[in-house]
Amino acid sequence: MQRKFAVCYNTDMPKLVDHSERKSHIAEATWRVILKEGMKGATVRKIAQEAGVSLGALRHYFTTQHELLAFAMKLVSDRANARIRDVMALGLPPKELVTRVLMELLPLDENSMAEMEVWFAFVFHHKYAGEDYGGLNDGIYPGIVNLLGHLKKEGLLREELDMDIEAERLYALLDGLALHALLEPKRLDRERILRVLHSHMDSICRE
Amino acid sequence: MQRKFAVCYNTDMPKLVDHSERKSHIAEATWRVILKEGMKGATVRKIAQEAGVSLGALRHYFTTQHELLAFAMKLVSDRANARIRDVMALGLPPKELVTRVLMELLPLDENSMAEMEVWFAFVFHHKYAGEDYGGLNDGIYPGIVNLLGHLKKEGLLREELDMDIEAERLYALLDGLALHALLEPKRLDRERILRVLHSHMDSICRE
Incomplete structure (x- = not known):
């Protein structure tokens, strides 16, 4: 299975991050928030919290809420x-x-x-x-x-x-x-x- | 067809108001607001505006938004x-x-x-x-x-x-x-x- 890796510079040390795996992780967090809060509660902020990532990191993957939900x-x-x-x-x-x-x-x-x-x-x-x-x-x-x-x-x-x-x-x-x-x-x-x-x-x- | 009438004292002159007809009028206004704004936009305030009645008059018929939607x-x-x-x-x-x-x-x-x-x-x-x-x-x-x-x-x-x-x-x-x-x-x-x-x-x- 081929995976895409990228280097992130937003921490002290450069890290190798598995982007496709992280995207799936965030999408799964999105589902959990939707099921708990309904679609109107599925904000980018709540999803970041559920996924355990910063709002900034989430915006690295999805620039708008629409993009995130579509994903x-x-x-x-x-x-x-x-x-x-x-x-x-x-x-x-x-x-x-x-x-x-x-x-x-x-x-x-x-x-x-x-x-x-x-x-x-x-x-x-x-x-x-x-x-x-x-x-x-x-x-x-x-x-x-x-x-x-x-x-x-x-x-x-x-x-x-x-x-x-x-x-x-x-x-x-x-x-x-x-x-x-x-x-x-x-x-x-x-x-x-x-x-x-x-x-x-x-x-x-x-x- | 039997209709219920009631006397309202909230204006200068007492008025005979056809309550069941007014309720239908308000319910129809509710539908129009739901279709235009979605359920999240169907507030008691917007429905009063659409029906052309005061917020106070609307609350005379429905004390909560839930009651209004159920009606x-x-x-x-x-x-x-x-x-x-x-x-x-x-x-x-x-x-x-x-x-x-x-x-x-x-x-x-x-x-x-x-x-x-x-x-x-x-x-x-x-x-x-x-x-x-x-x-x-x-x-x-x-x-x-x-x-x-x-x-x-x-x-x-x-x-x-x-x-x-x-x-x-x-x-x-x-x-x-x-x-x-x-x-x-x-x-x-x-x-x-x-x-x-x-x-x-x-x-x-x-x-």
């Missing part, structure tokens, strides 16, 4: 993508493969629940601040189109389905489940989410 | 319920009746889009403020259970369906569509939302 969000997406690549490498049969990939987009454990919470907070923060964040634009919709295309190519989808509308329906189902699990985690637990997902997969696949 | 939210729900009652009174065949009721829960025009925006802002405001707002608790989930029960009683649902999971699936689909329509109104327009809804209804009903 934290990108890490959410990078992590999900890494998990999905791992699933793809398992060599599963098509229907199981698609189901397992979709599971990575749902809040089924503590980690993915936290990611979902950050994602919703980020999206609504920008929505209600009236800022343009480029729509959802998280690549999930085209990803779902591809997954359904894979099932069709393998001859597993029911013949009569309108692929375009099925992708939209599955996309809405996933984010609706994620939203309800976030707001009502007791009622809609992991087992119940999986029952709905499996039931939907069975309904679109041939017997 | 505005209740109006959203009352309006949706009134529309649903109108649909129920049309004497439609069961499948059309259920579809039309579900349509009232989706952002298909400017008014219902605004209601949805207020609803999401309210829910996320409380979620990220860490306040207890009693979950979603908007009566939509039990309503969907009833609608599916109606279709089953009429012998219109496919035999093999698990009613409990079907209600959860439809509930998630509706709120997922609402969420995506709110965030990506250009991609997911009225026509596309309706195509997904009709396709889902066809998939759960017998031929």
